[in-house]
Amino acid sequence: MSSPSSSSSSSAAAHLTLLALLSATTFYCFYKSRRLKKLSSSQTLHPLNLSPPPPPKPKLFFISHTGTSKTLAHRLFDLLTSNDLAFDLVDPNHYEPEDLHRETLVLIVASTWEHGKPPPSGGFLANWLAESAEDFRVGSLLLSKCRFAVFGVGSKAYGETFNAVAREFSKRMRALGAAELLAVGEGDVDGGELDEVFDGWTKKLIEVLKGGFLENGVRGWNESDSEMISSDGDDDDGEENGEESGIVDLEDIAGKAPSRKSKTVIQSNGKLNGEKEMVTPVIRASLEKQGYKIIGSHSGVKLCRWTKSQLRGRGGCYKHSFYGIESHRCMETTPSLACANKCVFCWRHHTNPVGKSWQWKMDDPLDIVNSAIDLHTKMIRQMKGVPGVKLERLTEGLSPRHCALSLVGEPIMYPEINSLVDELHRRRISTFLVTNAQFPDKIRMLKPVTQLYVSVDAATKDSLKAIDRPLFGDFWERFVDSLKALREKQQRTVYRLTLVKGWNTEDIDAYSSLFAIGNPDFVEIKGVTYCGSSATSKLTMENVPWHSDVKAFSEALAQKSEGNYEVACEHAHSCCILLAKVDKFKVNGQWFTWIDYEKFHDLVASGKPFDSNDYMAASPSWAVYGAEEGGFDPGQSRYRKERHHKSSH
Missing domain, CATH: 3.20.20.70 (Aldolase class I)
Structure with a gap:
C-alpha cells in the first residue's frame, strides 16, 4: 500500500505529463492550421488539391511536306529525351490553335514551301497566328506565358522567301507576347550544311532549356522551372507591380498591345474609374466610314x-x-x-x-x-x-x-x-x-x-x-x-x-x-x-x-x-x-x-x-410561297438596274 506522499507525487507527475501533451497538441494544431492557411491562400484556385496543377507538357511541332522537317524534329525529340526533357511530338494538322495560349513551351521545325507558304499540314496554324497577330482586337498578351524557338528548313535558291515560314512564325509568336528563347535557326537543304547548322542550333537550345540565360534576361525553361511559368506560390510581386489578377481575355478590345496594368483614371469627383471604351478611335473611324452613326x-x-x-x-x-x-x-x-x-x-x-x-x-x-x-x-x-x-x-x-x-x-x-x-x-x-x-x-x-x-x-x-x-x-x-x-x-x-x-x-x-x-x-x-x-x-x-x-x-x-x-x-x-x-x-x-x-x-x-x-x-x-409576285409588294414599283457587262471577246 502506497503512502499519501508518494500518491500525491504520482498525481502531480500525471498532471504535468497531461499538460505537456496538451501544449504539444495545441502547438501542432496551431502550426498545422497556419500551414494550411498559407497553402490555401496561395492556391485559392485549387481548394481540393493543395499542389498547383502541372504546366502543360511542352510541344515540338513539325511542319513538313517532303519529310525533311519531320526527320529533323524526330532527331531533336530524341536529343531532348536523352537530356531528360519530356516533349510531345505534334503534327499541327491535328492540333487546335485555340489551345496555344495554354502552352508554356513550344518548339517548331518548319519548312517553307511554294511561294513562301507553309506546307498544307501547317497552313491552318500559320493562318490562325497571322490573323490573331494582325487583328487589333486580339491582345498582345495572348501567348505571354509561352516560350518558343523556331528552326526553319528552306532553300536559298528561292531568294527572299528563304525560310519565310519560320521567320513568320517567329514574328507572329512575338507579336502575341511569346518570348523567343534564341534566334531563328535557318537551314538550307541545298547548301550541304543543313545537318551542321541544325546540330549547332539544337546544342544552343539544349543549353538554354537546361537552365541557361538569354542576353535579354529571359530565363530558359526546364521542368524545375514550372513555378516561374505558372506563377503559383506566395509571391505577391504581381499586385505590387499593379498587375491585375484576372485572366486576360483572348480578344482584347482596347486595341493593339494592351497592358495588363490597370488603366485607372482619377475623375474630378475623386472617384476611380477603370472602365474602357468599347469603341476606340480606330473602330469609330472605320464604322463611321461605313455609314454608322455611333451612339455613346x-x-x-x-x-x-x-x-x-x-x-x-x-x-x-x-x-x-x-x-x-x-x-x-x-x-x-x-x-x-x-x-x-x-x-x-x-x-x-x-x-x-x-x-x-x-x-x-x-x-x-x-x-x-x-x-x-x-x-x-x-x-x-x-x-x-x-x-x-x-x-x-x-x-x-x-x-x-x-x-x-x-x-x-x-x-x-x-x-x-x-x-x-x-x-x-x-x-x-x-x-x-x-x-x-x-x-x-x-x-x-x-x-x-x-x-x-x-x-x-x-x-x-x-x-x-x-x-x-x-x-x-x-x-x-x-x-x-x-x-x-x-x-x-x-x-x-x-x-x-x-x-x-x-x-x-x-x-x-x-x-x-x-x-x-x-x-x-x-x-x-x-x-x-x-x-x-x-x-x-x-x-x-x-x-x-x-x-x-x-x-x-x-x-x-x-x-x-x-x-x-x-x-x-x-x-x-x-x-x-x-x-x-x-x-x-x-x-x-x-x-x-x-x-x-x-x-x-x-x-x-x-x-x-x-x-x-x-x-x-x-x-x-x-x-405566299409560289405567288407570281415572288414576295414583292404589288403596291410598290419594281426597279431593275441595267447592267452592262463587258464582252469577253
Whole structure:
C-alpha cells in the first residue's frame, strides 16, 4: 500500500505529463492550421488539391511536306529525351490553335514551301497566328506565358522567301507576347550544311532549356522551372507591380498591345474609374466610314438600304413580305457593337469589336433609345429631294414603328437590354432581336420581344466552328443550350439560317435534327450576301447561292420535318425563304405569318402572359410561297438596274 506522499507525487507527475501533451497538441494544431492557411491562400484556385496543377507538357511541332522537317524534329525529340526533357511530338494538322495560349513551351521545325507558304499540314496554324497577330482586337498578351524557338528548313535558291515560314512564325509568336528563347535557326537543304547548322542550333537550345540565360534576361525553361511559368506560390510581386489578377481575355478590345496594368483614371469627383471604351478611335473611324452613326460608347444606328428603297416606293425587305414590317419606318440599331463570333460572312469584315463578356463603360438605355431615334430621323430627313421619295412616305419615316436590334454585334450582351426593350415598347415600337446563340442565360432572362431570332449558321460542331469562328471554347454547348432556351419562350421565335455554298448547304439532315431542340415558330433561310473579300474572309461569288438553290434547300428541309413545317413565304429579291409551323400559323389553308403590331403592344402593356398566337395576322396572297409576285409588294414599283457587262471577246 502506497503512502499519501508518494500518491500525491504520482498525481502531480500525471498532471504535468497531461499538460505537456496538451501544449504539444495545441502547438501542432496551431502550426498545422497556419500551414494550411498559407497553402490555401496561395492556391485559392485549387481548394481540393493543395499542389498547383502541372504546366502543360511542352510541344515540338513539325511542319513538313517532303519529310525533311519531320526527320529533323524526330532527331531533336530524341536529343531532348536523352537530356531528360519530356516533349510531345505534334503534327499541327491535328492540333487546335485555340489551345496555344495554354502552352508554356513550344518548339517548331518548319519548312517553307511554294511561294513562301507553309506546307498544307501547317497552313491552318500559320493562318490562325497571322490573323490573331494582325487583328487589333486580339491582345498582345495572348501567348505571354509561352516560350518558343523556331528552326526553319528552306532553300536559298528561292531568294527572299528563304525560310519565310519560320521567320513568320517567329514574328507572329512575338507579336502575341511569346518570348523567343534564341534566334531563328535557318537551314538550307541545298547548301550541304543543313545537318551542321541544325546540330549547332539544337546544342544552343539544349543549353538554354537546361537552365541557361538569354542576353535579354529571359530565363530558359526546364521542368524545375514550372513555378516561374505558372506563377503559383506566395509571391505577391504581381499586385505590387499593379498587375491585375484576372485572366486576360483572348480578344482584347482596347486595341493593339494592351497592358495588363490597370488603366485607372482619377475623375474630378475623386472617384476611380477603370472602365474602357468599347469603341476606340480606330473602330469609330472605320464604322463611321461605313455609314454608322455611333451612339455613346458602344451603340450604333444605320439607315438600311431597304428603308431607302421603300421611301422611294421600290419595295421593302423580306421582313415586309413575311411579317408586314413597313421598311421605311424601320430603324436598325444595336446597343452592343461587340460580338462573340468572327463569322466568315460578317458583312463588316470584323471592324466591330469582339469579346466574351461585357467589360466596357455602359451607357444608359434611355439615352441610347433617344439618340438612336434622333440620329435615325436625321438620316431620313437627308432623303428629302431624292428622286422617288414622296413627302407622305418621308413623314411616316420620321416616326419609326419598328426596331431591328441586330445590325452588327450582339445586342443581348448589353446588360440593360431589358430596360432598352421596355423603352422601345413604351413608345409602341416593335422589336426584332437577333442573337448569335452564345449566351443562353441571357436568352432566358430576356423579356418578351416581338420576335426573337437565333442565328443557326451551321448544324454541326465542326461547320459551326469553321463558319462562326466563335471565341468560346464551349461554343457548341452554348449553341445547343441557346436553342433550348429559345424553346422556353412564349413569343414568336425564329431560326435564322445563312446558306454559304460549299460550307453548310449539304447539312439538311443535321439542320432538321436541330428543329426538335428549339422548336422555333419560323425558320428563315437566306443566301449569304457577298460583301467582297478581306484579310479575314475569303468568300467569293462562288459561295453565294442562287434563289433557286435556297428554294431547293428549303423545300428539302421542310420535307424532312414530316409535316411540322412548310414553306410559307418567299422574297426572291433578297434570296430569302420562310418556313412556318403548320399547326400554329396555317389556319383553314391560309397562312398567318404577319403580325398585328397594335395587338402586340396592347398585350405588352397589359402585363399579362401571352403567346405568339395572340398577335398573328393573315399574310397577303402576294407574299405566299409560289405567288407570281415572288414576295414583292404589288403596291410598290419594281426597279431593275441595267447592267452592262463587258464582252469577253
